[in-house]
Amino acid sequence: MNTAKDTKEWVAVKIAANELGTTPVNLLMHIKNGKIEAEETLDGWRVSVESLNAFKANLEGMEGRHICQSGCKGCGAHSNGPQKVGKQIRIAPGDLRFKYKRNKIDPATKFTGLPDDRPFDRNDLSEVLPMMEALMTALQTDDGRVLLKMEEILNGDLPQSIDTRELVYNVLLDCMQDMLGRR
Numbered sequence: 793m794n795t796a797k798d799t800k801e802w803v804a805v806k807i808a809a810n811e812l813g814t815t816p817v818n819l820l821m822h823i824k825n826g827k828i829e830a831e832e833t834l835d836g837w838r839v840s841v842e843s844l845n846a847f848k849a850n851l852e853g854m855e856g857r858h859i860c861q862s863g864c865k866g867c868g869a870h871s872n873g874p875q876k877v878g879k880q881i882r883i884a885p886g887d888l889r890f891k892y893k894r895n896k897i898d899p900a901t902k903f904t905g906l907p908d909d910r911p912f913d914r915n916d917l918s919e920v921l922p923m924m925e926a927l928m929t930a931l932q933t934d935d936g937r938v939l940l941k942m943e944e945i946l947n948g949d950l951p952q953s954i955d956t957r958e959l960v961y962n963v964l965l966d967c968m969q970d971m972l973g974r975r
Contacts, residue, residue, distance in 0.1 A: 881928035
């Protein structure tokens, strides 16, 4: 017996995000907030085409607004998620799920890799971005789901006693390698 769910058309999150002109991470946030119907499969999240079209029509009725304006702080980072640039992975503030304060730090003190025993401020965007970029580069992935999982660990599961850049990097790298089956 076919149900209505069986006859629906679905599209991958990355394709839906591209169609909306936003990032997969931003689209996943709208899914989490119940604004777009989606379901998780073994291959990742997929979006109902009907729900996507309704969401798009609603956006078009709100002239001058962008999909992320409800929470946008004007970062100018409307990319398609983490991007590979040469051998490096670049992450824009809009690719991150959590909000971070923006403290200016001296570029010479920015995290660039190990060893680095300086304290890590997990609430500061200027600390979190280079850390996540280094981790995504080490993992050789630009998958937004990996970035989201690392953020969840950093902001929820990682004990506060893990407080130096080197410790944070090593723990997150080990966790993600285990989750991705790369050990």
